[in-house]
Amino acid sequence: MTVTTPRGFRAAGVPAGLKSAGPDVAVVVNDGPDATAAGVFTGNRVKAAxxxxxxxxVRGGVLRAVVLNSGGANACTGPAGFHDTHTTAEYAAGALSSRNPRLLIGAGEVAVCSTGLIGERLPMPRLLPGVRAAVRGLSRDGGAAAAEAIMTTDTRPKTTVATGTGWTVGGMAKGAGMLAPALATMLCVLxxxxxxxxxxxxxxxxAGCRLSFDRLDSDGCMSTNDTVLLLASGASGIExxxxxxxxxVTAACHDxxxxxLADAEGATKEIAIDVAGxxxxxxxxxxxxxxxxxxxVKAAFFGNDPNWGRILAAVGTTAAAFEPDAVDVGINGVWVCRSGAAAEDRSKVDLAGRQVTVRIDLHAGPAEATIWTTDLSHAYVHENSAYST
Amino acid sequence: MTVTTPRGFRAAGVPAGLKSAGPDVAVVVNDGPDATAAGVFTGNRVKAAxxxxxxxxVRGGVLRAVVLNSGGANACTGPAGFHDTHTTAEYAAGALSSRNPRLLIGAGEVAVCSTGLIGERLPMPRLLPGVRAAVRGLSRDGGAAAAEAIMTTDTRPKTTVATGTGWTVGGMAKGAGMLAPALATMLCVLxxxxxxxxxxxxxxxxAGCRLSFDRLDSDGCMSTNDTVLLLASGASGIExxxxxxxxxVTAACHDxxxxxLADAEGATKEIAIDVAGxxxxxxxxxxxxxxxxxxxVKAAFFGNDPNWGRILAAVGTTAAAFEPDAVDVGINGVWVCRSGAAAEDRSKVDLAGRQVTVRIDLHAGPAEATIWTTDLSHAYVHENSAYST
Structure with missing residues (x-):
């Protein structure tokens, strides 16, 4: 049910001492016969090494392995940090090649993903032995361990599978803070x-990212490290x-x-914002x-307060086409606002559960979209004020 | 030291039962001889009545009185809410005219400002008697009471005075959430x-707003009600x-x-962000x-964490001219980041106090600006999740 479900892939996750406990280095290898790939990356101009x-x-066109580590983002680390990434890829390429003399893998065919604190160098004397151990441990059953190794503040690993006719897509992801407008340290390998x-x-x-990861927006913060990779082995022989x-791919991304969303830092609500009209x-x-x-708005939902006035005020900050006196707002099925003013009784809105659906009808046209977010809770503030100290 | 410090103005603040306790209706009257005025309003497209x-x-060119109320924003209240505002202005104009037969004031010369919860009608049977009581109580000493009547979650009234040669500017404001890119329910009468x-x-x-209110940004939320008015009586005879x-005016706005900023909801830090280069x-x-x-970034400051990596990641989301490997970041005088990477030891940064100064040098030109903000605290979440319930 993960990156090793499709044929042609092996993976491993091992502890290398980058985090205080648990696995923190993962390797995913594409044994082919193909080694095609695609990638989507953070839109942040400050990009990690x-x-x-x-x-x-990815531009090179051949991607045979991915090395991932938690415990350090290797972002804002200057030329030395980029050299560390290069060294990691070379080291992994060497370790993989030495175990399979029929296949010489170059550093330029090895992707690297890192996640953790920004601004600090990675401890290479611990990372490289971790990469070696992961390469040694690669197996067709290693997907679950790899998914565990990339967790940071995640409370559980995230894996998925989507089935075609005679072929499959598998995947793993990490991310507890989230994505906006591209991502917020999320890593995903499909x-x-x-x-x-x-x-x-x-x-x-x-297409898969556009309607899934790109429409999650937990806090509008955009990471330096977000990466989504898709590797194809061709091992099914089916095109x-x-x-x-x-x-x-879209089903896997959506899942x-x-x-x-369900594991977003400190969230007590999972909020779908359906915008129509x-x-x-x-x-x-x-x-x-x-x-x-x-x-x-987010703090109001944390307080179980169906404060539609704040929603309307947020809509009013946009340049979207709408007339303020034409907008309807529904919360969990109760249309608390019609034509820009109070309608059904707000006390009818049941916000006791974790799932919240906000519907906004702009009455300005036929298009629609859904954005998913979370509430702003004490736990969010706690997790994000205590992260690096 | 407030709106009644300059000659030609009277004011009053009275309790009308819009809030659970305390004064909640204020009137400020310009007795002339002039009645010129200017106004700056929220940029939100969802504007309160x-x-x-x-x-x-303000467009009419003659402004003789301002009626202000807390306890209700009269926003998102539809045509009925606009009618309530019109009625308030007419009622105030009538009450003022009846007490000064030499001066007939029209409703179109009376500004109205409201603050409080969005989406609910104002209780007119309480508001109008409050307006009458305030008009009766108008005095040259009434500025302090007026400043108190416009408070919502403010913990203290805000007043100011700036002195010219033979003339003065006085002012009062309310606002504990804050302004961005114009305001977040702030009201100000100068x-x-x-x-x-x-x-x-x-x-x-x-000019005064541009470098003061417009550069405060506590949470990026823009109100439906923000209003800054400047009334001139000409009573000094000096131009x-x-x-x-x-x-x-700029000095009064800045003060x-x-x-x-000092009274922002739930803040434990007042943060000046000086951007140079x-x-x-x-x-x-x-x-x-x-x-x-x-x-x-805001949660990190709440945790006394000089997390410059998050600052750099935030800079990276902008379209401003800069090279990621050229940016310097200083926090309270310690340059923790030089050329986009770690520099001085972050443990040297003292964040024990309430005042924080972040300096960001983009090394891309000669221009600079300061934005003021606050941290993201448990108290912010608490106040904003419990506001309307």
Whole structure:
């Protein structure tokens, strides 16, 4: 049920002492026959060294292995940090090649992903032995251990599988803070034994991310390290149509995204913001994001307060097409606001559960979109004020 | 030391039962001889009824009185809410005219400002008697009571005075949540006995707000009700130069803005973000705002954690001109980040006090700007999750 479910992949997760306890280094290897891949990366202009490296690897067109570590983001570490990433890839390539003399893997075919505190160098004397141990431990059953090794503040590993006709997509992800407008230290590796060229993978991955990870917005904070990779081994011998591939990748991304949402730092509510009646999908997304990022709205939901006025005020900060006196707002099925003013009694709204659905109808067109977010809780403040100390 | 310090103004603040206790209705009257004014209003497209009304009054060019109430924002209340505002202005105009037969005041010369919960109608049977009581109680000493009547979650009234040569500017404000990019339910009334035309007042007020209220950003939430008014009586007989007027108005705005910052909901830190080395002032403001609104940065400061990596990640979300490997970050005088990587030891940063100064040098040009914000604390979450319940 993870990255090793599709044929052609092995993985491992081992403890290397980067975190205080537990596995913290993972390796995922594509044994082929193909080694095509695609990647989606953070939109932050301050990119961690492993992101800069892995973007180059993906552009190179051949991706045979991914090394991932928790316990340190290797972001804002300057040229020395980039050298550390390069060294990690070279070391992994060497270790993999020495165990399989038929296949010489180059550093430029090894992606690197890191997650953890920003601004500190990785402890290479611990990381490299960890990489060696992971390469030694690679197995067809190693997906679960790999998913565990990439956890930071996650309370549980996240894995998924989506099935095609004779081929599958598997995946793992980490991320407890979240994504916006691309991601917030989330890492995700998807694998498939389908036969697929780089272009088909790239299209499927972008489509899959667009309606899943890119529509999660826990706090509007954008990470330096976010990376989503899709590796294809071709081991099934079956080439799905682009639509089939996109559907399976999208299903895998959606499943992992909902797992990220459910495990978001300190959240007590999982909030779906359904925006309808928008003049365009971009408008719907802009409105959804504005509501998702509004601290007053988020704090109100933490307090079980159906404060639709704050929602309307958040909508009012956008440039989307709408008339203030035409907007309807529903919370968990109760239309507390019609035509921009109070409607059904707010006391009818039941916010006792963890799931919240906000519906906003702009009455400005046919487009719609859903953004997922969480509430702003004491636990969020606690986790994020105590993280590095 | 408030709106009644300049000659030509009377004020009052009375309890009308809109809040559970204390004064909640204020009236400020300009007795002239002039009645010029200027106003700055929320940029939110969802504007409260009193904002829509008062914008018209200011455009009319003659402003003789301001009625303010706490205990209800009269926002998202539809046509009925606008009618309530109109009724309030008419009622105040009638009450004022009946007490001074020489001066007939029209409703279109009366501004209305409201603050409190969004989405509920004002209790007019209590508000109108409050307006009558306030008009009866108007006095040259009433400024302090008026400042008290407009408080909501404020823990103390905010008043100020700035002195010209033979004329003064007085002011009062409320606001504990804050302003961004214009305001978050802040109300401010400034008065002056200087002789000044509408255009001079407008220029002075816009300049004064631009570097004060508009650069406070506690949580990025923009209110439906924010209003800053400047009324001139001309009672001193002295017409300052535009520069003199702007300097005094700016000083008054800055003083009130710093009082808002100090009283921000649940804050344990007052944080000045000084951005230097920017290619333009707009770039500097964009960078400062991105840092000020980043929940991870704000939570870190609540935890006394000099987490400069989060600051750099926030800078990376902007479109400002800068190179990631050229940015320096200093916190309370310690340059923890130079050229985009770790520099001085973060343990040297003393965050024990309430005042924090973050300096960000983009090394991309000569422009600079300061944005003021607060931390993200448990008390912020508490106050904003319990507000309307």
């Amino acid at each position: 492993p992101v800069l490296w892995t973007q180059q690897v 694998t498939t034994d389908a036969v697929a060229g780089t272009e088909a993978l790239d299209e499927a991955l972008r 799905p149509t682009p639509d089939e591939l996109t559907a399976a 992992l995204a909902m797992q990220l 928008a003049a365009s999908e971009d408008d719907a997304v802009e409105v959804g994001r504005a509501v998702a990022r509004n601290n007053l | 009193p904002v829509l009304w008062t914008q018209q009054v 008065t002056t006995d200087a002789v000044a035309g509408t255009e001079a007042l407008d220029e002075a007020l816009r 300052p130069t535009p520069d003199e007027l702007t300097a005094a 009130l803005a710093m009082q808002l 920017a290619a333009s002032e707009d770039d500097a403001v964009e960078v400062g705002r991105a840092v000020a609104r980043n929940n991870l």
